[in-house]
Structures are given as structure tokens and as C-alpha cells.
Amino acid sequence: MDSISTFDITKYPLFDVMKDIKIGRIQLPDFQRDWVWDDTHVRRLLASISLAYPIGAVMMLQQGTQHQQFKPRMLDGVINAAIQTPNLLVLDGQQRLTTSFMVLLSGQPVVIKDPKSQKLAKKWYYLDIQKCLEPEHDRKTAIIALPESKIMRTRNGDFIDCSTLENEYEALLFPLSKVFFFSEWRSKFSKYWQYNSQKLELIDTLELEVIKKFEHYQIPVIQLRDSLPKEAVCQVFEDTNTAGCDLNFFDLMSSSYCAGDFSLRDDWKDRENRFQTFKVLRKVRSTDFMQAVTLVAGYARRIEAAKQGWNLDKLPGVACGRAEVLKLTKEEYQIWAGPVNKGFEEAARFLRGQKIFDADDIACPIQLVALSAILTIIGDRSRSFQVRSMLERWLWCGMFGEIYTHWHDSQAGRDIVEVPAWIEGGSVPFGITQANFSFERLLSVRKRLGAVYQGFAALLRREGAVDWITGEEINDVVYFEEQIDSHHIFPVAWCRKQGIDPKKYNCLVNRTPLSAKTNKRIGSKAPSAYLKEFELHGTAVASLDEIMRSHGIKLEILRNDDFEIFFQVRAKALMELIGKAMGKYLSLELVEDTDGDLCNGNSYRLDPEIITKY
Numbered sequence: 372m373d374s375i376s377t378f379d380i381t382k383y384p385l386f387d388v389m390k391d392i393k394i395g396r397i398q399l400p401d402f403q404r405d406w407v408w409d410d411t412h413v414r415r416l417l418a419s420i421s422l423a424y425p426i427g428a429v430m431m432l433q434q435g436t437q438h439q440q441f442k443p444r445m446l447d448g449v450i451n452a453a454i455q456t457p458n459l460l461v462l463d464g465q466q467r468l469t470t471s472f473m474v475l476l477s478g479q480p481v482v483i484k485d486p487k488s489q490k491l492a493k494k495w496y497y498l499d500i501q502k503c504l505e506p507e508h509d510r511k512t513a514i515i516a517l518p519e520s521k522i523m524r525t526r527n528g529d530f531i532d533c534s535t536l537e538n539e540y541e542a543l544l545f546p547l548s549k550v551f552f553f554s555e556w557r558s559k560f561s562k563y564w565q566y567n568s569q570k571l572e573l574i575d576t577l578e579l580e581v582i583k584k585f586e587h588y589q590i591p592v593i594q595l596r597d598s599l600p601k602e603a604v605c606q607v608f609e610d611t612n613t614a615g616c617d618l619n620f621f622d623l624m625s626s627s628y629c630a631g632d633f634s635l636r637d638d639w640k641d642r643e644n645r646f647q648t649f650k651v652l653r654k655v656r657s658t659d660f661m662q663a664v665t666l667v668a669g670y671a672r673r674i675e676a677a678k679q680g681w682n683l684d685k686l687p688g689v690a691c692g693r694a695e696v697l698k699l700t701k702e703e704y705q706i707w708a709g710p711v712n713k714g715f716e717e718a719a720r721f722l723r724g725q726k727i728f729d730a731d732d733i734a735c736p737i738q739l740v741a742l743s744a745i746l747t748i749i750g751d752r753s754r755s756f757q758v759r760s761m762l763e764r765w766l767w768c769g770m771f772g773e774i775y776t777h778w779h780d781s782q783a784g785r786d787i788v789e790v791p792a793w794i795e796g797g798s799v800p801f802g803i804t805q806a807n808f809s810f811e812r813l814l815s816v817r818k819r820l821g822a823v824y825q826g827f828a829a830l831l832r833r834e835g836a837v838d839w840i841t842g843e844e845i846n847d848v849v850y851f852e853e854q855i856d857s858h859h860i861f862p863v864a865w866c867r868k869q870g871i872d873p874k875k876y877n878c879l880v881n882r883t884p885l886s887a888k889t890n891k892r893i894g895s896k897a898p899s900a901y902l903k904e905f906e907l908h909g910t911a912v913a914s915l916d917e918i919m920r921s922h923g924i925k926l927e928i929l930r931n932d933d934f935e936i937f938f939q940v941r942a943k944a945l946m947e948l949i950g951k952a953m954g955k956y957l958s959l960e961l962v963e964d965t966d967g968d969l970c971n972g973n974s975y976r977l978d979p980e981i982i983t984k985y
Contacts, residue, residue, distance in 0.1 A: 377603075378595045380428075385420070385588040386551055389476040391459075392468065395452030397431070398443040400460045400604075405447070407484040407491065408466050410516050416470055417496060417547065418510040421503070423584045428591035429464025432604060435597040441604075448477035462595070462607065474547050475585070480519050493519040497533065497544040500577050515544065537563060545577065550585045553578060621657040624699065633701065642712055649719040654730035659740050661699070662691035662780070663711045666744040666787045668703040669695065673788065690784035691740065707747075714747030715739075721746065721753070725766065726832035726845065734822035735775035741783040742766065745790050758794055765790055765803060767952035770826035772806025808949055808957055813942060814878045827945075828857045828884045830952055835921045839889045839905065842918055854887040860924065861934055864895035871934055880942045883922045898929045923948060 391397040408416075419426050434443065434457050443457050446469045461468055473481040480493035494516040503513035517523050521533040533539045539546060540563040549556040557574055564570040595607065624635060639657045646652040669689035676686050718739060722728075733739050745762070746753050753762065765786070769775050774782055782802060789800035808823075816823045832845045832855075845855055859866075859881055866876035875881070885893075893901045905915060916926045923944040928937045943959060950957035 377599055378593055380591065380593055382589040382591050385471070385475075385585065385590055388468065388590055389472050389551070392446050392472045393449060393452065393476055395445060395449065395454035396457055397459045397461060397468075398445055398457035399465060400432070400441040400462070401444050402441065403444075403461070403465055406466055407482055408470055409486045410483050410494065411486075412466075413470055413474070413481060413483060413494075413496065414511045414514045414516070416467060417474060417514050420471070420588055421498070421514075421581050421584055422510055423588060426467055426590070427464070428593055429468060430462045430593045430595065430607070431459040431464075432462055432595045432599070433597040434458055434460055446472060447482065448473040448479055450477075459594070462604070475550050476548075478548060483516075495519070495521055495533070496547045497539075498547060498577075498581065500543045500545050500573060503581060504573070504576055514547075540564065543573075550582060553582045553586075621661055624661060624696070624704075633705070635704070638708065642708075645712070646715065649716065650729050651719050651722050651727060651733065652715055652730065654733075654736070655715065655739070656736075658696075659736055660708075660711065660715070661696050661704075662737070662783070663714065663740045663744045663747070664704055664707050665691045665696045665699050666741070666783060667707045667711055667714075667747050668699055669784070670744070670748055670787050670791075671707070688784065689787050690780060692780040695784075710747050711743060714743040714745075717746045717753065718743040721759075721762065724759075725763065725829060727829045732825050732829055734770070734825045737780065737783055738766075738769050738775040741775070741786050744783070744787050748787070748791050749794060752794065761794055762790075763952070764954045765800065767826065767830065767949075768803045768806035768954070770822045771808040771812075771949055771953055772802070773822050774802045774806055776822050803954070806953060807955070808946075808953065810942070810946060810957075810959055813880060813945060813949075814874065816879055817877060824857070824879070827879050827882075827949075830948065831884055831922060834923075834948060836884055837918055837921050838886050839918055840886065840892065840908075840910075842910070842914060845884060855884050856887070856890075857882045858885040858890040858893070860922075860929070861898060861937070862893060862895045865897050866934065869934065875938060876934070880938055880945060883924070897932045899932050902926075902930055 388397065416426060418424075432441075434441075441460060443460060445452055446461070446465070448469065449472075470481065473479060474496050480495050482491055483494055484491055495518075497515045497517060499513045499515055502508050503510060515531070517531065517533055523531045525531060531542060531544070533542060533544055533546070536559060540560050545556070557578070560574060561571060595604070599607075621635075621639070639660065642660065643655070643657070646655050666689060669687065669691075673687050673689055721742070722733075722739075727733065742762075749758065752758050786800060786802055789798070789802070792798070793800050812823055816827075835844060837844050838855075859876065860883055861871075861876055861881055863876065866873075866881075892904065896904075902915065906912065910918075912926075919926045919929060923941055924937070925940060928940060946957050946959055
């Protein structure tokens with residue numbers, strides 16, 4: 372019966388593994404990230420090997436000779452390897468093998484990291500011959516780490532100097548870099564001590580009890596067959612990697628696109644530098660870009676299948692989850708990366724028109740991914756007023772409906788199919804029809820980086836909110852120069868003195884985008900007081916009335932310091948504003964909260980008489 376196992380288990384002598392690393396037969400897949408151990412981990416590993424204790428199995432992936440799944444790279448410390456195409460790639464055990472190689476065979480000091488300062492240092496490792504042969508001593512205490520100079524002052528003030536071979540012999544310190552060349556070192560050691568019988572006996576015991584442990588040490592190896600698909604290797608890596616390292620799909624894809632001269636990392640670096648010129652794109656990650664390319668490539672496959680007459684229910688789905696990204700071919704990436712790049716830049720211009728200026732204003736990066744992919748697909752059609760209006764509605768429904776807060780990648784795939792079809796005259800997308808915004812959310816939102824919080828501030832800017840002091844519209848220049856942020860209209864300190872419920876004065880109804888200078892001028896004053904100051908500093912009443920209206924505030928209500936009336940009237944105005952952006956009628960009714968968190972008493976209900984009167 373043929374085996375259907377995807378892996379084999381074997382053991383290799385430590386020295387053979389070290390040699391294969393040195394000549395390049397064993398390498399790392401490029402997606403493995405650098406990770407440096409501290410001195411404690413290094414000494415613990417060396418102590419275990421010197422005592423013939425197990426250090427755990429390592430996992431390697433067979434590298435096919437005909438087809439490379441992953442781009443390989445040498446382990447740290449390997450110089451001028453003879454073989455450039457490896458037989459095995461290390462998936463788990465990178466640090467154990469790298470450390471062992473650097474200590475035992477590289478001929479170079481070991482790079483370690485200080486656990487507190489995180490600074491890197493170079494160390495040479497030695498065995499205190501006498502101490503390691505005394506059973507009462509912990510083997511780790513017999514392993515000494517010397518700096519790159521091989522000269523160190525001990526805690527008691529003594530010097531250890533191993534800068535010459537003679538000094539090593541005199542100090543009875545054995546360099547672990549010579550463990551596989553012990554006979555040569557032993558010969559020179561014996562000659563230095565003029566074949567002293569006591570020293571020869573000491574070195575014989577060292578060889579028998581310690582060096583032989585290194586020479587005969589075997590490492591268990593789980594060897595994955597090269598038939599495993601990329602996504603399976605990725606899953607195995609994350610499940611078993613002892614560093615607890617999450618492998619994102621960009622790491623894996625950059626390694627798998629290894630044929631020819633194409634470098635995914637270099638390609639992304641150029642695009643990332645371009646994105647930095649758009650403030651709203653400055654936080655776009657490599658994984659975001661890969662997801663957008665995957666969406667567009669998936670859409671193209673779906674359209675091609677439709678042209679070939681596939682049944683609707685058999686058409687390929689479009690998604691940008693991990694599994695879908697890992698299936699993206701290098702050829703598809705090269706076809707669509709350029710157009711998607713332009714899609715992101717067009718998204719930046721579109722968002723600027725919605726008064727979304729900075730990357731921090733985007734609560735859900737996946738919605739930016741979807742927007743960029745949609746703009747890539749519809750191309751120049753996005754420049755028409757009608758299409759722009761439809762995209763605006765989709766954007767605000769996504770933000771206020773918090774569609775992308777909950778459904779993530781699957782919603783992006785759905786929108787890529789439904790939004791272009793809607794623009795062509797099809798049905799309204801599911802994300803728009805299902806989006807809703809309740810009065811409770813207007814009262815409950817507190818999270819400054821949430822979709823509703825950030826969407827609210829952006830929508831007010833788009834609707835023409837102006838700065839209270841200068842009267843300037845909040846464009847991108849004013850936004851950054853004047854440090855525009857969401858601030859309280861009725862100051863917190865004043866509200867506390869009046870005994871107003873914090874849930875009310877901290878909610879969005881009592882917030883609006885203001886400059887840092889304006890917020891400082893407001894301070895803890897009552898609205899009537901700071902409005903009077905604005906007038907004294909030259910702001911005409913008519914101008915002040917217009918300024919407040921741009922924020923959905925009625926000046927005469929604010930002058931009366933009547934928080935309750937202000938709250939009721941502005942809440943209605945904001946619900947209407949959000950409903951207009953979403954293209955929906957939003958109810959002003961409150962749903963009863965069984966926990967009583969928001970609906971205690973009538974103070975949270977809108978009074979029809981008040982909102983009609985004002």
C-alpha cells in the first residue's frame with residue numbers, strides 16, 4: 372500500500388547538518404524573518420547539546436530540483452556557499468540551527484540581542500574545561516560568552532583574555548568554534564603545555580565526556596515533501612514555528628515569486644514610496660495592495676468565465692482572503708499591479724473630495740482596498756457625476772453601516788462584483804441595502820478610531836463645516852496646519868458642573884471638528900461666554916450664525932446654554948445628514964435597551980415639539 376503521508380521523519384548528524392548549511396544545501400525560505408536569540412538561549416542550547424540532551428525536532432521542506440516553490444536564502448553566518456540551489460528549506464528550527472552553525476562552524480562571532488536594550492552584540496563562546504567536567508556545576512555556567520575582542524573583565528575584576536591561542540591554552544578555555552576540529556586544537560594545546568601529563572588527562576576527559584557528545588549528536592528532522600502546496604506550507608509554518616511568528620501572505624508570495632529576475636519586495640517598495648506622496652495612502656501595507664490585486668484578478672477571471680458562457684451559479688467567486696491571495700500567480704500580479712496602483716491613487720483623489728485627508732481617517736483599511744479595486748475596474752467611468760455620487764453613497768453606507776467592521780474580506784469580494792454591476796444599471800449592492808444607522812449608534816459611539824466616529828467628522832467637513840475662529844472651510848491645508856480634530860461643543864468641565872450625563876455630553880451629538888486653537892479658546896466656558904468672545908474678536912453675528920449652521924448647530928440655542936434643547940435639535944439634524952449621505956431614511960426612534968444603558972428616562976428620546984419648534 373502506497374504511503375499518503377506528506378512528510379518523513381529521520382535523524383541527521385549535527386555535523387552533517389552544519390556542513391550542509393555551510394555549503395548551501397540547507398537554506399531558509401525567503402519568508403522566514405530574521406530573529407535573534409539572547410545569550411541565555413544560546414548558552415542553554417549549547418549546554419543541552421554538550422550533555423546530549425534533545426533540543427527538539429526541526430522541520431524542513433524538500434526543495435524540488437525542477438520547480439522551486441520558494442525563493443531561498445542562506446542562514447545567517449553563511450559566506451560564499453558552494454551550492455546556490457538548496458535541497459532543504461528550514462521551516463521550524465531556524466534559530467536553533469542558525470545559532471548552532473554560527474557557534475560551531477561559521478568561524479564568526481555569534482550575533483545576540485540584549486533582552487532589555489534590544490541592542491545587538493557579537494560574542495564568541497567558550498567552554499571552561501575544568502568547570503564543565505565537574506558534575507556539581509550547572510553546564511550553562513561552564514559556557515562563557517566573550518565579546519568580539521575576546522577580552523572581558525569579570526564581575527570580580529579579573530580579566531579573561533583569549534585574543535591569542537596561547538592565552539586560550541593558558542586559561543583552559545576551549546573555543547566551541549573548534550568542536551569539530553578538536554584534534555588540531557588538541558595537538559597545539561598539548562604542544563603548548565609541553566605534553567604535561569595532567570593537562571593531557573584533562574583534555575582526554577574533555578574529549579570523552581563533552582566533545583564526543585557534539586560529534587555524535589543527531590537532530591530529529593521532520594521532512595515535508597515538495598508536493599505540498601504553498602498554502603499548506605504556510606499553515607504548517609505558522610502552526611509549528613517556535614518563534615510564534617505570524618506569516619502574512621506577502622512574505623509567502625514574495626518568496627514564491629522567485630523565478631526569473633522579478634522581486635515582489637522591490638516592486639512593492641517602489642509603489643510604497645509613491646503612495647507616501649498621498650497622505651491618505653501612507654499606511655497602505657503590502658498585504659493591502661496584494662488583496663486589491665487579488666480582487667481585480669479574481670474579477671477578471673469571473674468576467675472571462677461569463678464570456679465563455681458559464682452558468683451564473685458556476686462563475687468563480689471573488690474574494691481576497693488568505694487562501695485567495697496565495698493562489699494569485701506572478702503573471703496575474705504583473706498584469707494587474709500597475710492598474711491597481713492607479714486605482715489606489717484615484718481612491719486618494721476620491722477620498723479627498725469626501726474630505727478624508729489622512730490615513731488615520733480611514734477606520735477600515737479593507738474598505739480602501741475595495742474602493743481601489745472598484746476604481747481599477749470601472750476606470751474612467753468613475754469621473755462622471757452620476758457614478759461619483761453612487762460611489763459616495765457606497766462609501767458612507769460602508770462607514771456608517773459599519774459593513775466593513777464586521778464582514779471584512781468577504782464583503783470586499785461581494786462589492787467588487789456588485790458595485791460595478793450596479794453602476795452598469797444592475798441591482799443596488801447588498802452592502803447598501805443592508806446598511807443601517809440607528810439613533811442609538813449616534814449616542815453610543817465613543818471609539819475615536821471607529822468607522823462611525825471618523826465618518827461623522829469627515830461628513831461634517833464634506834458638508835462645509837468651517838473653522839469657528841477663521842471662518843475657513845476645512846480643506847486639506849487647514850486640516851493639517853490647524854490640527855483639526857473632534858472636540859466638545861459644550862465643554863466637559865461645564866457639563867459636569869451642570870450634572871449632565873456623561874453618556875450624553877461625550878456622544879457624537881456634542882462633538883464637531885474644530886482646530887486646536889478654537890478648542891483652546893473654548894476652554895471650559897459656557898457656550899454663551901465663548902460665543903461672546905468670538906464676537907469681541909471681530910466675528911459678526913451673521914457670520915457666526917453661518918459658521919454654526921455649517922456644523923449643524925443653531926446659534927440662538929447655543930447662546931441660551933440649553934444643553935437639552937441643543938441636544939435634541941442637533942441629534943435630529945445629524946441623523947438627517949447621515950441619512951442623506953447613505954441615501955436612506957433613518958428613524959429617530961430609540962429601541963428599548965434591556966440593559967437600560969442608553970434609554971433610562973426620557974432624556975434620550977427626541978421630543979417632537981422641541982425639534983418641530985426649532
